[in-house]
Amino acid sequence: MEAAISSILFYLFAAIAVLSAFGVVASRNPVTSAMCMAVSFASTAAVLFCMGAQFLGIVQIIVYAGAILVLFLFVVMMLDVKSEESTLSRLPRAIVGVVIAGIFAGMVTKAALLLPGATEGKCPVAALCCDEACTTDTGATDKFGGPLPALKETDTKEISGTKALGETLFTQYNIAFVILSFALLAGTVGAVALGRKIRKD
Template sequence: MELSICQLLFYILAALAILCAFAVVSFRNPVSSAMGMALCFALTAAILFGMGAQFLGIVQLIVYAGAILVLFLFVVMMLDIKDEERKTNGRCNAIAGAIVAGMLAGIIASIAIGLPGATDNPCPAKALCNSFGDLAIGQPATPATDSATPASTCSTCPAAVTPGAPLPGPETYGGPLPKIDPVASDNDTKLIGATLFSQYNIQFVILAFALLSGTVGAVALARKIRKD
C-alpha cells in the first residue's frame, strides 16, 4: 500500500502532536509545558485542515493556540511559579499514570480497530444498521415489510453510496473516509454558519450566555478581596 503525500503528512503531524503532548506532561517548567501545548494545538489544527474542516482548524488556532495559551502564560508569569521539585513518590505516581493511560489508549484503539464494517464499508453506522436491520436504530418501530430492506431503514446515513470513495484494501480498518466534495470544502465556513444560525441558534445564544457568565465569574473570583 503506497502512501500519498496527504497520508504521509497526517502520520507525521500526528506523531509530532503526540510528541508535543508528551512534552507537556514531562516538562517540569510550566512555561515549557505551555509552549508544548501551543505546538500540540497547532499540529492538531493542521490535522483538522487535512480533514477538510478549515473553519474548525482556524478556530482551533485562534482560540486554543492564541487566546487560551496567552491566558495560561499570563497566569504562569503572574504567579511566579517555580519548577516542580522531585518527590520520593514521583516515580510511583508516574508509573500509575502510564499504566492508566496505556490501558485507556489500548481500549480506544481496540474499539476503533474493531469498528463494525471495518473492512467492507466506509460508514460504520451503515454497517451497524445492516447488522441490526430489523431493530431499525434511531427510528420508531416500523412494519415488518420494512425489515425486508434493512438498508433503507437507516436514518443515519441514508445514501451510504459514496461514488468517489476508493475501495478499502484488506489492511485498512474502519473503512477509509470518503473523499470530500471540493465545493463543500470551499464553502465550509458558509455551511457551518448556515447550520449554526438556523438549526442551532438557541444553543448558540445559550453558549454566549455561558461565556458571559464565565467571564463575570472569572473576574469575581480573581479580584482582590479587601479586608476592611
C-alpha cells in the first residue's frame, strides 16, 4: 500500500512538473513564467522526496524555489520587461524548437525503455495490480531499469541518507567541495564586477 501511494504521488507530481514547465515556455509574461517555474521546482523536489533523497529535495526547494526564483523576480521587476509579440510572428521558430525537443524527448524515452527490466510491470502503478512478489526484487544488476530497490529501514530518529551524504561529501569529495566554494566566490565577485556602472571616460 505504501509503495502504491508513493507511485501515485510520483505520477501526480511528475504531471504537475511537466505542465508547469510547459507554462514557463508558453506564457508571455515573464512574471507568470517565474511563478510556473516555482511550481515546477517544488514538484521536482516532491519527486526527489519520492525517491528518498530528502536532503536534495530540501536543497532544491531552498536554492531553486527560494534563492534563484527571487533573483529572477528581482531582475524582471527591475528591468520592467514588456510582454513578447504575438505567438504568430514566432511560429517558424516555435515549430523548429518543438521538433528538435521532441526528437530529443523521444530518444531519451526510447533509451530509458530499452533498459533491462524497464517494461517488467505491465501497469504503471505496479503495487496496485500485483502482490508483494513483484514489488520486492533485489536483483539490481539484471533488472537495472526495473522498479527501484526499496530503501533500507533506518532508525526513525535519523533522517535517512543525510548523514551518509555528508560523510561522502566531506571525505571522498572534500577537495571538490573546496574548489566548488571557490567557484561560488568567483561567481559572487563576477556578479559584483558586472553589476557596477561602467564609467564613460
